[in-house]
Amino acid sequence: AQSVAQPEDQVNVAEGNPLTVKCTYSVSGNPYLFWYVQYPNRGLQFLLKYITGDNLVKGSYGFEAEFNKSQTSFHLKKPSALVSDSALYFCAVRIGAAGNKLTFGGGTRVLVKP
Amino acid sequence: DSGVTQTPKHLITATGQRVTLRCSPRSGDLSVYWYQQSLDQGLQFLIQYYNGEERAKGNILERFSAQQFPDLHSELNLSSLELGDSALYFCASSVGDSPNQPQHFGDGTRLSIL
Secondary structure (H helix, E strand, O other), X not given: OOEEEOOOOEEEEEOOOOEXXXXXXXXXXXXXXXXXXXXXXXOEEEEEEEOOOOOEEEOHHHOEEEEEOOOOEEXXXXXXXXXXXXXXXXXXXXXXXXXXXXXXXXXXXXXXXX | XXXXXXXXXXXXXXXXXXXXXXXXOOOOOOEEEEEEEEOOOEEEEEEEEEOOEEXXXXXXXXXXXXXXXXXXXXXXXXXXXXXXXXXXXXXXXEOOOOOOOOOEEOOOEEEEEO
């Protein structure tokens, strides 16, 4: 079955330290991978995507993600976290042959402490 | 602001009732998606419409139905409501049907069943 997993429910990091949010996937064929962020009482905001090409993808707000085909991972990273990065982060993979159906991981809550 | 508008923001109703959630996509977007977010099920894809036609279907109950109108707005109809239908319902839109295009989410409709 095609799926995506986020192994950590919560990540705590001090402001200014590197932030990593993990994601692994299981799909048949080439994966289309996405990261979204959700702030309280808001919808999801698109951060970045991997479709093909360079394994290091740069996105919004200083975030980047590294696609690793051998490890079937797509970890989200930020070199220096901000308190304002505290939010819920979702990894998603597009599945199915028709349409643009996304399957989301369970989400990882990031808490950046001052 | 994502440009996707969902109404109402909050809806409180009773078991057995029927409700309609409305979504206006971003200007120019042809695809509309519906998702359900709940604590126990996480974020689940329900259905996608592209230019008025159903394009992909997910874990949508038979009690739920959706449509996309000629002006591209969409409605999600939920009937015979049960306590377990209490959730946050998101609409998203994208320009077309390609997985290369990110989905842009509205702020959701919070449905509470009493």
